[in-house]
Amino acid sequence: MNTRQRFVIAAAFVALSAVVSLLAAPELPDQLVTNWGPGGEPNGTMGQTAALALVPGLGAVLLGLFALVPRIDPLRENIASFRRYYDWFVVVFAAYLAVLHTGIVAFNLGYAFDMTLFVLAGVAGLFYYLSILLENAERNWFVGIRTPWTMSSDEVWRRTHALGARLFKLTAVLAVVGLAFGEYAVLFLVVPALSTAVVTVVYSYYLYEQLDGGDPASDV
Structure with missing residues (x-):
């Protein structure tokens, strides 16, 4: 196809x-x-x-x-x-x-x-496939976890996306688990999703500083 x-x-x-x-x-x-x-x-x-x-x-x-x-x-x-x-x-x-x-x-x-649970179930499925996309994405300007540090180094991009993919899968699983918790179900999606965003940004900066002393020349 x-x-x-x-x-x-x-x-x-x-x-x-x-x-x-x-x-x-x-x-x-x-x-x-x-x-x-x-x-x-x-x-x-x-x-x-x-x-x-x-x-x-x-x-x-x-x-x-x-x-x-x-x-x-x-x-x-x-x-x-x-x-x-x-x-x-x-x-x-x-x-x-x-x-x-x-x-x-x-x-x-x-x-x-319950429309809220219906939407959350759909978002969980969307996040799970997003994790698969992140696992395979190469450095670009539109798709993926784009921080100044991932865009400056192929290695930082690769390792940040490997972590991000795992975290998005975990977010999807937690969102499904949260469906059993009624009005608190939203928290099982929102909290992990926001945490994933923060963790991946911080991790990309940390990697950039650790790899080659933050010099992107060898990776770009």
């Missing part, structure tokens, strides 16, 4: 979101619930037209940006080396948006379920 075929799959998920909107519109109220609190309680609404157009429109725009990134990155040859993983992330992300949109529509059609 090549890049074009993978992007066709991603586009199909975007189109599916639009189809869901068109089919459900006649049965939906003028105002749709689009926000939920940690305990799954609705706490925000949006007009029907805007709510039904948001995810399909956003998906289409992001799909275009995802297609553009490998063409404009100054290190595009590095993206080419992990292009398969990048493309599948685009597919997974488009699928996540389609599932999220379908869940929002289903909730507003009267189906009873």
Whole structure:
């Protein structure tokens, strides 16, 4: 399967979101619930037209940006080396948006379920595949853990992403475990995700200072 075929799959998920909107519109109220609190309680609404157009429109725009990134990155040859993983992330992300949109529509059609837990489960799956992408990403300007230190050294990039991949997998697992804790489930995602962000930034700086006395010349 090549890049074009993978992007066709991603586009199909975007189109599916639009189809869901068109089919459900006649049965939906003028105002749709689009926000939920940690305990799954609705706490925000949006007009029907805007709510039904948001995810399909956003998906289409992001799909275009995802297609553009490998063409404009100054290190595009590095993206080419992990292009398969990048493309599948685009597919997974488009699928996540389609599932999220379908869940929002289903909730507003009267189906009873905890939307917050539904979203968290989807984000856990997205984070898990993100960890796979990070494991395989080479240095570039758009995809991965981009700090001044990872961008200055291939070795710092590689080792930081190896750690980041493990931490994102752990975050995904903890998010799934958190689904059993009701209104506290959000913490099982947010706390590990923020911790991962802080740890990887600090770790990349530490590595940069330790390797070759912080001289990037031998790695770039």
